Amino acid sequence: MTAIALETSVPSRRLPRWLPILAILIAAYGIIPVIGTSYLFEAILLPFLALSLAALGLNILTGYAGQLSLGSAAFMAVGAFAAYNFNLRIPGLPLIVSLFLAGLTAAAFGILFGLPSLRLRGFYLAVSTLAAQFFVKWALTRFGWLSNYNSSGVIDAPPLTLFGLQFQGPLGRYLFALTIVVVLTALAARLMTTRSGREFIAIRDNEIAAKVFGVSIFRTKLLAFGLSSFIIGVAGFLWAFAYLRTVEPDGFNLDRSFSILFIIIIGGLASIRGAFFGAALIVVFPLLLSRLGALIFGGVFDSGVLDMSQRIVIGALIILFLIAEPSGLVALWDRLTRKFLVRR
Amino acid sequence: MSTVYRDIITRAKTLGLAAAVSLTAFGAFAGSDAARADEQYFPLQSYRVGPYAAGGTGFFGGFIDYLNLINTRDGGVNGVKLTWDECETQYEVERGVECYERQKSHANIAAWNPLSVGIAYAMIDRITADKVPLITVNHGRTDSTDGRVFPYVFPLLLNPYSETSGIINYLASREGGLENLKGKKIVVLYHGSPYGRETIPIYELLAQKYGFTVNQIEVPHPGNEQQAQWLTIRREKPNYVVLRGWGVMNPVALKTAQKTGFPADHIIGNVWSNSEEDVIPAGDAAKGYTAITTQASGSQYPVLQEVVKTVYGAGKGNLDDKKRIGSVYHNLGIVNGILNVEAVRIAQEKFGHRTLTGDEVRWGFEHLKLDPARVEALGAKDLFHSINVTWDNHEGDGRVTFQQWDGEKWKVISGWIAPDWQLLRPIIEKSSEAYAKEKGIKIRTSDSAAAE
Numbered sequence: 001m002t003a004i005a006l007e008t009s010v011p012s013r014r015l016p017r018w019l020p021i022l023a024i025l026i027a028a029y030g031i032i033p034v035i036g037t038s039y040l041f042e043a044i045l046l047p048f049l050a051l052s053l054a055a056l057g058l059n060i061l062t063g064y065a066g067q068l069s070l071g072s073a074a075f076m077a078v079g080a081f082a083a084y085n086f087n088l089r090i091p092g093l094p095l096i097v098s099l100f101l102a103g104l105t106a107a108a109f110g111i112l113f114g115l116p117s118l119r120l121r122g123f124y125l126a127v128s129t130l131a132a133q134f135f136v137k138w139a140l141t142r143f144g145w146l147s148n149y150n151s152s153g154v155i156d157a158p159p160l161t162l163f164g165l166q167f168q169g170p171l172g173r174y175l176f177a178l179t180i181v182v183v184l185t186a187l188a189a190r191l192m193t194t195r196s197g198r199e200f201i202a203i204r205d206n207e208i209a210a211k212v213f214g215v216s217i218f219r220t221k222l223l224a225f226g227l228s229s230f231i232i233g234v235a236g237f238l239w240a241f242a243y244l245r246t247v248e249p250d251g252f253n254l255d256r257s258f259s260i261l262f263i264i265i266i267g268g269l270a271s272i273r274g275a276f277f278g279a280a281l282i283v284v285f286p287l288l289l290s291r292l293g294a295l296i297f298g299g300v301f302d303s304g305v306l307d308m309s310q311r312i313v314i315g316a317l318i319i320l321f322l323i324a325e326p327s328g329l330v331a332l333w334d335r336l337t338r339k340f341l342v343r344r
Numbered sequence: 345m346s347t348v349y350r351d352i353i354t355r356a357k358t359l360g361l362a363a364a365v366s367l368t369a370f371g372a373f374a375g376s377d378a379a380r381a382d383e384q385y386f387p388l389q390s391y392r393v394g395p396y397a398a399g400g401t402g403f404f405g406g407f408i409d410y411l412n413l414i415n416t417r418d419g420g421v422n423g424v425k426l427t428w429d430e431c432e433t434q435y436e437v438e439r440g441v442e443c444y445e446r447q448k449s450h451a452n453i454a455a456w457n458p459l460s461v462g463i464a465y466a467m468i469d470r471i472t473a474d475k476v477p478l479i480t481v482n483h484g485r486t487d488s489t490d491g492r493v494f495p496y497v498f499p500l501l502l503n504p505y506s507e508t509s510g511i512i513n514y515l516a517s518r519e520g521g522l523e524n525l526k527g528k529k530i531v532v533l534y535h536g537s538p539y540g541r542e543t544i545p546i547y548e549l550l551a552q553k554y555g556f557t558v559n560q561i562e563v564p565h566p567g568n569e570q571q572a573q574w575l576t577i578r579r580e581k582p583n584y585v586v587l588r589g590w591g592v593m594n595p596v597a598l599k600t601a602q603k604t605g606f607p608a609d610h611i612i613g614n615v616w617s618n619s620e621e622d623v624i625p626a627g628d629a630a631k632g633y634t635a636i637t638t639q640a641s642g643s644q645y646p647v648l649q650e651v652v653k654t655v656y657g658a659g660k661g662n663l664d665d666k667k668r669i670g671s672v673y674h675n676l677g678i679v680n681g682i683l684n685v686e687a688v689r690i691a692q693e694k695f696g697h698r699t700l701t702g703d704e705v706r707w708g709f710e711h712l713k714l715d716p717a718r719v720e721a722l723g724a725k726d727l728f729h730s731i732n733v734t735w736d737n738h739e740g741d742g743r744v745t746f747q748q749w750d751g752e753k754w755k756v757i758s759g760w761i762a763p764d765w766q767l768l769r770p771i772i773e774k775s776s777e778a779y780a781k782e783k784g785i786k787i788r789t790s791d792s793a794a795a796e
Contacts, residue, residue, distance in 0.1 A: 043445040047438060141536065141562065149545075154465050154538045156782070244441060246466045248538050250565055251437055287442065290432070302662075303432040304392025304401070 028178055033171055041170035046243040048283045049177040050235050055263040055275035056188055057231030062261070063270035064192060065224035066204025067117050068125055071110075071132030072232050073256035078136055079106040079233025080240035080247050081146055084155045088148060095161050099180075102237055103230040109136070110229020117221050133254055140249035147249075154248045157241040177242040184231055189272045191227070200224055201270070232260075266321060268328030277329040281321075286314055382699055384421065384688055386411065386428040387447035389458040394434040395566040396591040398621035399673055403459055404430070405662040406677020407684075410647075412655045412662075414685055421688050422697035426454075437462040444470060452699045455479050455684055455709070461539035464497075472496050476702030477687075477709050481680045482507075482615050482638055483539060486546075489739040490776035491710065492788045496702075498709050500683055501638045501731060501742030504542040505772065506763035507615050510744040511636055512550050513761060515584055515612065526555035531577050533597060534588040536564040539616070543588065549771070567593025574604045587635075588614045594622035595630070602629035609634065609748075619672035623749045631751045636744050639679045639728040641754045643670025646723030647678060672754070679728050686722070687712045707796070710735045729760045735793040741765065 036045070058072050083102035086093060113132040117125050140146050147155050160167040160176050167176040191197050199220045202210035211217055240247035259282055267278020293306045325332040388407070391400035411426045420426055429450075431443035440463030444456070455477040458464055464480045468488070471478045472495070480488070481500045488497035489505075502510075515530070516522040532547055534540035544560055551558040559580060561573050567589065574597075577585060585606065587597055594617045601611060613622065613635030620641070623630035643652065648670055655661050656669070668674055691700050691708025700708070712733040714722070719730055733740035743760035780787055 037449075039445045039449060043442040141541075154462070156779075244437060244466050245469055246437075248437075248462060248465075250537060251462075291446070294429075294431070302392055303390055303430040304397065307393050307432040307434070 025182070028182075029175075033175065036171070036174070038170040041174040042243075044284055044287060045174055046170075046177055047239070048279050049174075049181045050239040050243050051260065051263060051283055052276045052279040053181050053184060053238060054232050054235035054260050055267065055279055056185060056272065057228045057235060058260050059264045059269065059271070059275050060188060060192075060200070060231065061224050061228035063264055063268075063274070064197065064204065065200035065221065065228075067114070067221065067224060068122060069129040069225075069228075070126050070254070070257045070261065071113055071129035072260040073252040073254065074113075074132040074136035075106045075110055075229045075232040076236025076239060076256065077140060077249060077252035078109045078229075079103060079236035080252070081140060081155065081249075082106065082233070083237045083241065084148075084158075085146065087158050094163075095158070096163070099234060099237055103233045106233020106236070107226040107230040110225040110232075111222050114222055114225025114229075117225065118218060130254075133257060137249050137252070154246055155240070157245040157247075160241065173242040177238045180234060180238065184234060185272060188227075188231065192272070196220070196223060204270075262318075264328075266318060266328055268330030271328070271330045273333075274328050274330045277333065281318075281329065285317075286310060289313060382420075382423060383425045383427050383452055384454045384699055384705075385450050385452045386426065386454055386684065387443075387450065387456060388428050388430045389433045389440050389443045389447070389456070389460075389463060390430045391433050391435045391460075392430075393432065394436075396435045399591060399616070399619070400435070400459065401663070402619065402621070402668060402671055402673025403677040403680070405668070406674040406679075407457065407681045408662040408677075409651050409655050409674075410678045410681025410685070412660055413647075413651050414681075416654050416658065416660070417650065421685060422692055424688075424692070424697065424699060426685070433458070433460065433463060435460050435462075437466050441466050441470075448474060448476075453702055454688055454700070454705045455702070457481070457680060457684070459483070461485070461542065462537065465538060468494070468497060474702065475706070477706045479680070479684065479709070481683065482676065486542060487772050487775035487779060489737065489772050491734070491736045491738045491793075493776040493780045493785055494738065495788060495793075496706055498733065498738045500709075500712075500733070500738070500740055501679075501728070502615060502744060502763075503739045503772075504539075505546045505768045506739065506742070506765065507636060507744070508543045508546045508550065509763040509768060510761055511586055511612055511614065512554070513764065514636070514746055514758065516554070517758075522554055528556040528584070529580065529582040530556055530558050530584050530586060531580060531582040532558060532560040532586045532588060533570075533573060533577070534560060534562055535567060535590045535593055535616075536562045537590070539590060540588055546768075546771070547586075553767075563589070563593055563597075566591060568596050570596055570600045574600045574606070577601075577606060578604045583610065585611045586614065587611055587617045589617040589622070595625035598623065598626035598629045598633060602626075608632040612636070615744075618747065618754075620668070620754075621671070621673065628751060630749050632748065634746055634748045634757065635754075637672065637747055637754075638742050638744055639672070639675045640726060640745065640756055641670060641672045641675055641747070645725070645727040647682070647727065648675070648723075650723060651678065675727060679724070682714075682722055682724060683712065683731065686714060709733055709738075710793075712740065735788070735790065 054072055054076055058069065061067050061069055079102045082105035083098050086098035086101050113129055116128040120128055160173060167173055199215045202215050203217065203220055207217060263278035263282050264274055266281055268274030289310045293310055297306060388404055390404040391397060411428060414421060415426055431447055433440040433443055440458055440460060444467055453476050456467065456471060457479045461483055464478060464484050467478055478497045479500060482502045484499035484503065486503045486505045488494040488499055489503050516525050519525060547558045547560060561576060563570055563573055587594065589597055598608060601608065608630060609632035611633055613633060615636050615638065618635035618637045623633060652669060663669060687708035688705055690711050691704050694707065695704045710733060712731060714731050716730050719725055729743035731740040731742055743762055745756055745760050746758040747754040748757045
């Protein structure tokens, strides 16, 4: 992991940094809402946004601060169920406040389960974060109060309201999720260039050296866990309330934690964009493949055979990607665009 | 390796990748087929891979076989062809939602049949907004039985509370009356999913009412390790164990029960623990095991014979393994096909012999009355009993029966039993009214339902 440089140290050679960001924002707010269908919002963009945000959170912890975690799905669950309960128990609480409190609750859990990181490293730490995964699921199924005694342990999403604005329908929920993701991404990107962000990297690259230079290991590691879990908790809220509109504790299982980890590995560790690249691959690509498969072979094979072959294709492609570019899709993209720009 | 060579390889790789991605994108989004006239489309969110594939292939196989039968034998329903396609969910909620969004763009949707409580929960808001019925035969959200609050959701034949009541009534009959349940001990071993947890409160309630003690133990999904749970059961020494399993959890439960010395004939399976796929892998550990069902197994019923002759005879059968024809899941798929097709037929009598909208099919389901004579005319006598769905009762008073596994096949050991609907209805209404309040739903009355 030491080979990964700070993203800011690799500026784009030709284009100003703000131009692609502006283009993406114009597309996301101006063009997609006009041309998008409900399928695009509900099945592609909403899970993409929620998982991107979760991956962004994990990337702060794993990519920047070098602490491996397998508890992401648990922190997502904490965020979703905390927001649900704040919303339910305190009448009249604005949604944005319960969202913020949910993030804080997730952050508190993150710090609690981050405590072992002060003594454990690498795979040992990853295994200890598994405890979060099992504890949260156990607590959510054991204590009916948390799901308001719904007999199935399933919670229903409240309407999304922000500053008196109702976000209804696929488009409204997309804009809601998009705004939250944009704000948090901007904050995270800014944070990584501050002193705290650099301390994360210092700890990742050499803990002892960082200590010698006066970086507080205790404070920095727990800050990384707290920040990361805050963002992941908000992502859990988006997953539950903007995307699925219902949620059960099993929806946040270990598979989800792994897929978030894979997103940042494939997308690019220690990179803000990496989370989005990786999520695009993990969320969108299987759907494209499955639709293509259904279109071409739908009449010939049954859906089970198609699904199995898609898994093989996706697995093989992931291996190919990682061989072609072990630093992730971000590095691949940079190489591609740089060549393209130089050619002109 | 020279840098030029490496550069060429890199460029070729990226180019190939870009081409592949754009090709996939084009193919996937360009293909939306235009709707043909006079067809009724069934979107099938099926699952043929994953831990629940046995249930998925059997159920959707039976459903498709019956739709095929109607198309081949009758040329559709009054000339309206039935069409369908499948979208693989693996029993996962987010895949089910994706499938819903994918399939709903198709015109002329009759009804949704996801066969998953989790997916059904996620769809309730969506199908209500889109005005298309959602069928959850033998499972689903119990309070959606109340059609006053859930106009588009139909837990047909048997909702989870009725199943519970049916099982308790059966146990009482084995003990010689409801009063003899007093002081008995029952363990409920349930699947760790929304489906499994759905009946927790109703067991507690019935335990209080009849004076037995109940201990409900969760088995985490998918349930292939149950040593700890069965050791607890052995310590507790219950009179009966109710198995609310699903998929691989069931044979594992039966085998582990045998290992810990709990007799199979004191284990009662629920409606999703009652198939051949649940008992055959358990071998002789399943001998004597009893389970509730809404539809008998076997292929001797006339409708099954016609499926064998017309559909499988023409090589269009959906099951790869012909031995599974007439199995519990396959027959449930057939019964589900009958219920869906008859709802369309009933709605056609009101709205005309043409393609119907989802809301019109919903009217058909709300008037889905199949008395035993009609069931016999459909070739399903003794396959299932009857159904009588009304605007406010979306379950339709389905009857249950009990079957015992003799090591070779299921043997029916009871008549058609009616669950205690009068007892359950107030609990259901309380829950659905709370939901209506939470969501701001206006409760329908018989006048407003008739005016729709």
